[in-house]
Amino acid sequence: MELRPALDGHFGIPQETRLLFSALAGLPEIELSGLLQMSKRMTLGGVTPHQKMSVAEQVHRYSRTVVSLKGSASVDWKAGLAGFIEEQVEHWRLRLAAYFGVGAVGLKQFETKFFEDFIWQTLFARSVPSEERERILACDHRVCASPWRWMHLAGIERKSLMRASGYPKLDAAEFDLFIAQTPYPARLSGKTKLVVHYHDAIPVLMPHTISDRAFHEASHFNALAANVRDGAHFVCVSEATRQDLLSLFPEAEPRSVTIHNMLPAHYYPSEPEPERLAGIMRRYQIGEFKPPLSKKNDRVYRLSRQFGGEADKTAFYEQTFNPQTRFLLMVSTIEPRKNHRRLLEAWEVLRDRLDKDIKLVFVGHIGCDYKDLLPACETWIEQGGLFMLQNVPADALRVLYRQALVTVCPSVGEGFDFSGVEAMRCGGVVAASDIPVHREVYGDAAAYFNPYDTGSLVAALQNMAFSVDADAQLAALREQGQLQSSCYLPEKVLPQWADFLGKISSAD
Template sequence: MRPALDGHAGIPQETRLLFRGLSTIEGLDVEGLLQSSNRVIARGLPHPDSGAYRRMSLDKRIHRLSRVVLSLRASERQRITEHVSDLLRLAVAPIGMTARAALGMSETLGVFDGAQFRDFVWRDLFARTLPVSDLDTVAGARMRVARVPWNLTHATALATRRFGGPLYPRLDTRDFDILLAETPFPGRVSRRTRMVVRYHDAIPILMPHTITDKSFHQASHYHALARNVKDGAWFACVSEATRRDLLSIFPEVEPRTRTIHNMVSHHYHEEATSAGRLYEIIRTRRNEKVKGSEPDPMRWMGADHQYLLMVSTLEPRKNHVTLLSAWEMLRQERFPDLKLLIVGSLGWDHSAIVKRFKPWLANGDVQMLEEVPASELRLLYHHAAATVCPSLGEGFDFSGVEAMRCGGAVVASDIPVHREVFGDAAEYFHTYAPADLARAVGAVIDGEHAAYRSELIERGRVVSQAYLPDRVLPQWREFLLGLAGG
């Protein structure tokens, strides 16, 4: 559940959707694994079958669970004693974990019962992706607690790799048939448990120059992945393109791989809404971290307004600058009033990207938004002249599928995963060529090509159905029940 604690889109979104979906499958008893990226979590409850649990009074159980909730977030105004205590826990935790791993001992997982902490579970873990109709499905979920932070387990393994290889903790998962991990997992499982890695992409290994904290991210991804492969983990890849990338690194794992595509949230569907709400969304969702934006979005209003939409974190791999160059060509040559809307948080190395956008941000023809809820994002998808997916590399790419679900037209970079996921429902362009992107956009948004645009949208309605929960969840059911019974 770690990714669900942060972020809207991508892996956090898939984590929420997958937990909710698996929880609805008959025959599966699903629990979450609580782990922070960078904080030591308070102990959960002892196992319910243990004497320690039976001896603990109800008020002390609730107090213990309350401490777990508090430990997942730093205080806004942290006292010096709290700060020192956090630092001490971070310093001490890896020592004990490493010693236990070296001695072949397991890490006990505490128990977290969400029944009395539904508000925390819902708002902190699920509300950013799921509709409120799913609250009862997920808010009372039972979870286990892994105390040592995710990043610290990676760092400790890397620090020990020169002494006989990376040392990863073995979690006590005897209660479970399967542990399903989002991304390569920095840990091991009990012998009766099978690990399934939800493998999103091999970008940290095959495109290491495009990621943040390059050396650590590349090394932590590779060594955890290698350990998972050696331990006999199975890999549920989000696309066939991702599966091929995995096999290009570890061909021996081929019999233990499956491709199960991501699910699109049921938030995304066609809705008859007025484009007049565009003004309100731009006004209230502007990315305040981007300085120099024109404060008045009224220039976006008008019966003939057209805008291109890109939904993605601002980082070099997402290829924003190529889109901007193409948009400038289109404005100069054919569509002088065309606007550009960027939705996404600021990622790593974003300064150069924002600087390139500055002149257009200043006059308001480009707007950057963040934390746009799905109820508003589907309106942006629906009314965009086109949603552009220009990324240099992806494992899946939610934005194109979401746009299709909302009745939008899609223009995408010609990379293998886009061809696989979008099929014939997108207009493709050469990834590194702004002029070809301008051509592709023009082919979709030019009024003379209205019939072609309508055809693309209709194809998108068909293609995107493959990623609805009722299409994807039966694949998960067959895969997981087969593993559990095998």
């Protein structure tokens, strides 16, 4: 199973990658290995199968893998020059493999037992509960030296020259199945079957909403087309995502199924803990945000309120977040399709009309195309109405979900959308944009609104939280949310995976 997404991020595809690996590792009929591969840099080290060497030399090679996954593996300029030459050779080797089918991308072995702390802390600890650590660490891994992005680029180049995408062969013949987390830029050797865990078609259907648009659109579409052509199977995280896949490639219909994402064990029903709010809000604020140099923007955004001293800061948070505090919550990376601006506008209306003290809390990293949103947030942050948090651990996020007046999911496009079902599982209530995937995943446990109409969102929130029967509505949604979110517990989802993998592995 591909683990590349698990190297970055807390939520979304990285989270589901970790959760699925842990769940599959618990199935006795499966012998599971993880694929260690980076997006833009070569992964060094690993041991060639059947190669004779001492244990000490093996450990040294595994250690090189760890070093390269964490950063540069060059010890001086000579090693750096040798690495540069090796990279150029690898680029051309991938091109030859893609253009003419020459050679294959080999895999090396990596034994977990020597580096348990690294595997757990780097790949899994952010999403998987510690009680599952032992079963994860019982799995070994394979190392793919070739970067994922370079493999994609080889296929894209071939398409531009030969009018059809084609990719290097991945030598995974020792495995029955290979589970990729997105369309994968390789053909598989032997009888190995490719399973694409398909999260969404957003890079193709909504390319205007993502970063690095040219690469992500081309890489997603061309690899997807090649995977379909090569007979891959697709496990879609929602029926809405499956229908998007079939709108592009109807021939994939007999080889596609829907298996929803599973919830992390960190989220569960609990009593409110308002006494923790002030500390959480203070501890996980983003602070200053300076765009990367590549963005050609030297603007520094101040995303936390300024104080004259610690005493003032402490007094502000204790006064602002108390058992009577009402706040709206949104948990999502800041990027256009998530629709933060719509919620900001609706919140401003609610403050003006109904409750000048209601707060707004955004939780999530800053992604792309934030220039319109962040300046609007800065003013409200300094006034003490808006709070922007990141790197919030699951235990603290559970408190926010439970304590929020409403968790709002205003996105215009999603493959599944964890935040709504996480909120429901924690005893929170949800308002969601009226898009097919939300209707499918949230069912009757959410209030819906038009994501393109601020007035629609205002009306939904006003009805939920400020109408004469608001308490009854919230209680009903809370109860329904418990039922709906239980559909995504591991014990409900994992048997579907076991059945699916059993069927395709035994089929000719």
